[in-house]
Amino acid sequence: MSATGLPSDFLARLDARLGPGGLLTDEADCAPFAIDWRRLFPGRAAAVARPASTEQVAAIVGLCREAGVALVPQGGHTGLAGGATPDASGRQIVLSLARMNAIRAVDPVGLTLEVEAGCVVQAAQAAAEAAGRLFPVSYAAEGSAMIGGMIATNSGGINVLRYGMTRNLVLGLEVVLADGSVVDGLRALRKDNAGYDWKQLFIGSEGTLGIVTAAVLRLVPRPRHTETALLAVPDPEAALRVLAAAQDDLGDTIQAFELISRCSFELLERHADMASPLSPSPWCILLEAGSSLSGLRDAVEGTLGEVLERGDALDGVLAESKAQAAGLWSLRERITECEAHQGKSVKHDVSVPIPAIPAFLEAADRALAEGAPGTVPNVFGHMGDGNLHYNVLIGAEHDGAAINRLVHDVVDRFAGSISAEHGIGQYRVDELAHRRRPEEMALAHRLKRALDADGLLNPGKVLRT
């Protein structure tokens, strides 16, 4: 054993297998990989392995297995649940997939894209766009987030109501298992019922069952016309009526329907000097529709006219240009960053049945006012798919874990989920165990044991091991 507590020649063997630049061991070099974006889960890594190929990933997993060393897979380092950072023992290895960033193939007719796990989400979008197609997973962190992390967390984003979660957009996967074997399921097929659909096990498993090294993603036709509108609404009930009107008039051309509270706009004003083009209102909706058929603008204008006339919307703006649409989107996308500048917050990534959103918000606000006076809800999110970020701004005197439980109790009353799109990571690991039925947790532990008997893949994430 060496001073690190790892077998003495272990790091040298990793280094030899990875080649020049493949292994970081210096504490200062490893430090940025050992803490999450929110800086809530500081850890310490024995080393950071940066493989450049699937074979190297398999070799590293094999060496870690022989030495009994745990591995923490990491992508773009944008997760909000501490799912990709090591613990504080200094005995875990971070496996960064960043060097495996190739775009291997684009098929604009078959509508598929094959990429490696370290490809940045925005680069995958750009490759689809260059082929005249759309890769529809989109969120504020897309400029850094990587495909491997997107798949490992089954991430959502702003287009889920039209195109589904990441799970709906993965056709094939290549995975390295805990025993170092490589399972190649990189099939570009729409229909494939030949046996178990095993890839689903790995999507959303946060690197605890296997390491995603490459994927075949589903592309969609790129809508020729896109219309983006910001609407001021008096309350969440009115927002629901706007959603119903948009569903009636615009059908499945609606691709985003985001709810933004007044508090979020205040944070944007304070920390990014960004102002809404509309006069202040308790809530806003950012709506986007897309179609390749003509007539979309008329249809969107019709919907806006109707909801304004009925008083469900108080004010509204329909973007006149791509630049104006991008400006509206940047208001929505910069909320997270402004919330971080504000100070401490307790994040909630919840979903409830869509019609229950107004009652959920009322109940959560009440629970907070009674149970944690002095806190302020900063609510925004993907109303069109039922997923809200009911984040709570807190002071030093507040107990974050208690606020978490308080809000999740309300989520339970509405038969919702405590993790809609960010995953469990370390942040929600106890809450998951507490809230899921024992049979579901027992099944999860059986899957974990079956695929990672020694518990070396991302231990302590999703499940307490």
Ligand code: 2HG
């Ligand atoms: C979003 O919807 C992201 O912008 C981040 O999921 C949410 O900061 C958050 O809580």
Ligand code: ZN
């Ligand atoms: Zn979100």
